[in-house]
Amino acid sequence: MLGLPADEVLVAGEWRRGAGAPIRTVDPATGRTLATVHAASVDEVAEAARGAARAAADPRWRTLLPHRRAQLLHRVADAIDTAAEHLASLQTADTGKALTETRALVASAAGTFRYTAAALETAEETLTPSRGDCLTMSVYEPIGVIGAINPWNSPVASDAQKLAPALAGGNAVLLKPAEWTPLVSLALGRLITRVLAELDLPTGLLSILPGRGSVVGDAIVKDPHIGKVVFTGGTDTGRTIARTAAGKLMPVSLELGGKSPTIVLADADIEQALAGVMFGIFSSSGQSCIAGSRLFVAREVYDTFVGELVERVGTLRVGPGTDPDTQVAPLVHHKHRDSVAAYVDLAREEGATVRCGGSVPPGAAYSEGAYYLPTVLDGLDNSSRTCQEEIFGPVLVALPFDDEDDLVRTANDSVYGLACGIWTRDHRAAWRIARRIDAGTVWINTYKQFSIATPFGGMKDSGLGREKGRDGIRAYQRQKSLYWGMSDTPLAWAN
């Protein structure tokens, strides 16, 4: 077992008690304190960035052949597998998520390291044909030091999605986990530094720097050694980071919020659609950027579909993440639960009918935890704040639509463009709608399914850039073109 990484942060390969303000992390199922982590200070961010720049330039890393970097990633994947149960339990304790889900997230983190290793081993340098007496060649080089900033909803998976391609690309990384959930990132840091040491690679390649976003996150983005920031989190924070990055002319990748439409056409397989719509919004208690939070149902089947949905949502099992029967676990934090509850109050003021849920669950078993009942609302217009703003909780708004044009116009009437689900037996209609919807990912007769081989990212205010896929590593590299003159003749002035 790794033990609870209670009060140490990782500064350029060195574990120490952080000099920043302490952060208390809480078990959302009970409200009890799990650990107090001494956050990194702004000075420690600068120290980590300097150490990372040194590690990135260290010949042991800079000249390491890609298949040896791939070996590092494979070893990290093996270490994650070995520690899987511990990592899953830690993430359940810190985020409240069901163990069934955190186990899957840990497995996906190991898979991300393995896929990235395989992509790295088989990636080719681009070699372009010669031009006259020049051999031309385009090579990919590391950016140097990457700043990676993550939210609290799926830390182990989001950490892997940044750390694996950043290291594969030959970089050093400063990772900042979210204030509420630093524990699993610190545990992952222990695993990776151990593997780096075993392979005699510079341990300064990795720093894990918990702390407040406005302090530690901001210091990472502004540090002159950071060559790129990869960020997952809220759209407002993404915009703030992009503004700073513009000042430095620094590239950024932004994975931001969503308010994704799930669409049920009149001919849909109703059983499949009901299960998919419920999974799409209520798994992870709705704390997912891709949650299908706006449900559009063809008017002719609206009443029957929503009636049946409400009945089934009422039977979902709400409980602690450690209970294998739990379907809807507590939210990440009591403050976040209160923000979700405030949105449902707002919906009521906006004229919504609460079809089910709409409160914390009654009973002593739920009194200490950050629980909220899965909630279905209707009677709202898509222009309401409830339909426009990301709630990031177990709250679904149902809206009827009349025809395809009405549907596409209303579904696209959102600042976000992250994901979409379409339930229908008509493959032509699915194709037409999928091509007209503003979304980085569209699922047809399924939802929330992922492949590490498939690029992921948002349109509009949902983000900039793509993660995953074979090109995922390229987002962490810079391209350099070389022209190699082969001619014996001196260059002429004109060509």
Ligand code: NAD
């Ligand atoms: P958040 O934006 O508040 O915080 C995300 C991270 O940014 C945290 O680590 C935070 O400390 C840090 N941060 C905050 N202010 C900062 C600043 N000024 N400079 C640098 N870093 C700063 O988001 P959150 O509440 O932790 O997460 C929820 C949000 O994340 C939702 O909007 C959700 O949709 C989004 N999200 C998006 C994806 C995606 O892939 N598109 C995935 C998961 C979550």
